[in-house]
Amino acid sequence: MQALSIRQLTKTYPNGQQALTGIDFSVEEGDFFALLGPNGAGKSTTIGIITSLVNKTSGQVTVFDTNIDDDFSRAKSYIGLVPQEFNCSIFEKCIDVLINQAGFYGVPYRIAKERAEFFLHKLDLWDKRNIIVRQLSGGMKRRLIIARALVHQPRLLILDEPTAGVDIEIRRMIWDFMREINQAGTTIILTTHYLEEAENLCRNIAIIDQGHLVENTSMRQLLDKLHIETFVLYLAQSISSPPKITNFNLRLIDDMTLEVDVAKEQPMNALFHELSTQSIKILSMRNKNNRLEELFLEMIHQPEESKEVLAAKQIESDEHA
Amino acid sequence: MLKLQTSNFIALFTIIRHELKRITRIWPQTFLPPVITMTLYFLIFGNLIGSRIGLMDGISYVTFIAPGLIIMSIITNAYSNVSASFFSIRFQRSVEELIVSPAASHVILLGYISGGILRGLLVGLGVTLIALFFTKLSIYNWPMLVVTVLLSSILFSLFGFTNALYAKKFDDIAIIPTFILTPLSYLGGVFYSIDLLPAFWYQISLFNPILYIVNAFRYSFLGVSDVNLLLALAMIFLITVGFFIFNLMLLNKGIGIRQ
Structure with missing residues (x-):
């Protein structure tokens, strides 16, 4: 089964900026998938559309066979999101952030509390459970939003630059934890600027540049x-x-x-x-x-003409499919 | 389907619990100011000035103004709770926690309205207790009391929600209470019977929705009203339904919360 399928997705913002120009890719269930691209390429817009933070202009998005246009609530119930920017209420206790998030997903209080405690232990935040969020360090905040994304046990976890700005020790800890989650069956989509991270963790990859999909293949084939x-x-x-x-x-x-x-x-x-x-x-x-960095730079620095050829090839291969 | 409905119920109770925690956590901002302000109103307008005014509609002045002051506290607090709380989560972007969740738009709206009602009721109860230090109050019509309190706190919670969706900065959520809510409350018959007004101002006053709320609430305590109560309740009900639909539409379109 496909965890995520995106077909001809476009987004034009009210100011006329075309963030996505009709991209197609899919992510298989259980995959660890990298979604890469330079700043402003359209990665966060894509994630925003999947998670309903951004309204799409056109195209189809399907999450575990549920089209977001037919039943967005069901589609959203499958997804956990670790956003790029920290977005917790800074006046709440850490444990309350997790319990509330589980509640928004329909997890009963008793179960939500158990899961919150589990993830606080797991992500080394147990001692901080009754601390209000604004008193946490940057690395702790990152771990908290990872725990928050997992507390309703999503089938698809989307991580938008989860290790940005954290020290190497915490980054390694987060990597290990993400591997563990993936091995337990959760599909993961990762966007990151640390290409070493994508190379180490991900099996498949899509690269977006200026709203175009410039590559969509396995990590092995790409590195070849x-x-x-x-x-x-x-x-x-x-x-x-x-x-x-x-x-x-x-x-x-x-x-x-x-x-x-x-x-x-x-x-x-x-x-x-x-x-x-x-x-x-x-x-x-x-x-x-x-x-991966070498290849990435090579791809996103291609002249415009080559990108159009790539986009045409993509359309051609879709038509054949 | 059943699972999603259960999920929505849990989400609703989560929002209500969250709001109740917030209201009690910041009690110096939520309970203390209305209690102090209303104590001063009762002391100055009720006792000191009121004793010189005499009777209003055949009732002592302090007793006449008490229901108006109680309902004014309820509606301003219902409004403030929703506008401040929802704008705050928009400002901090923690509203995204709700948007990405499967909770339906009407659940989010109902959750915040419930928060507004709760704060309105709690503050209203506090102000009523203070009023009892200055005058005797007995309930004349219970159903009217319950319906008026619920409808008016829902309506002003909805106003607060709309304001929170459109506000760009914290100042914007203070504009409506300062320039619209407070003047309309003062001119809505809290402190006087509109029968005292000249014909022109009497007619103008009839366009003030707070007049109907104050009169319906006063009737539930004192059994007197300046306006047709059936019309008053029908108006409040229709405006409430209209604003509920309007807010739901804004939420579904993602106004103020989605790009």
Whole structure:
């Protein structure tokens, strides 16, 4: 079953700004799906339409086989939303925020209280349960709105930049928790500016740019499109000039650091063998850039013409489908 | 279908519980000001000035003004509760908690109206207790009392809701009480019988909806009224139904809450 299906979705704001120009994509039940795009691409508008915060101009949105035009209440009962911007009442206690949210979804008080307590424990907010929201730190507020989105046990969880502005420890904690939720069967749609996050967590991906869908594929297939990766090599001893190795273009960044471009089909054994032969010891290495980041930048910096070709291809493939 | 209806009931009670908590949490803003203001009214207009005015419609002045002051507290507090509470959640964007939930628009509206009625009733009860320090009050017509209190607090909660939807800043929710509600209340026969007015002002007063509310409520205590009570109740009822539909339409369209 599809958790979400979007067909020819458009949105034009009253000021004439066309945020979405007829996008199509779907998310399978149980998927961990990344919805990426630069600022102003239309991601939040798409999420807003799915969750009824934004009125669509045209198109179809179906959540677990329920069309939002036919029964939006039912469709909304399946969804949990972690918004990009913090939107809790700052004068309420943390536990009340969760109990109330469950109540709005029709969860009886006793069950709502049990679930609120469970998620407060789970997200390490139990000690803060009776604190009013405005006294929480930024990271705690993020965790609170994640707990709030889960308290009615949604089948589809939409996370709009859930780790924005939180430190690495909390980010990792949130990642682990999201993986756990997904493994338990909840479908997750994630928007993020941390592409490492999307690469690590998501199995499928859609990229939106200026209201167009520019890519919709699996993460693996997308990463396969990357032809060249740049690696940074950290040396054990200093060298004065970059070594000459056939088929590899090595650059000296400083006397202890080398940079090398490696084609996707090119084995790296030869490189290490040659470096070893020249008595250059490698202590460690890393990807210079996040792989998804490379592709993302490539896609959203395509000239307008290429985007139109992509959009045409999308329409063509839909017609064939 | 049944599940969604049950969900809506739970959502409604959640909103009411939330509102009741808010009203009691900020009691220095919700209970204290009307109680102090009305005590001063009874003391100054009722006791000090009222004793010199004599009788109004054959009733002592302090007794004459008591029902008007009680209902004025009820309607202004019903109004203030809904306008302030709903604008506050719009301002903080926590209204999104409600919008993304499956709670139906009429449930949201009924929840906030209930909050307005609750605060109106609680404040009304407090002001009535104060009135009893200054005069004796007995109920002349219970059904009229209940219907008038409910209809008028619903109506003014609905006014407050409309105001909260259109308001852009906190100042906007103070404009209606300051420039419309208070003048209409003072000119709505709280402190005088409109029979005392010259013919022209008498006719003008008949266009003031608060006049009908005050008179219907006064009748339920004292058995006297300046206006046709059936007409008064019919008018309040029709305006209430009209405003309920209007607010529901605004909510369904997402005015003030959706992009």
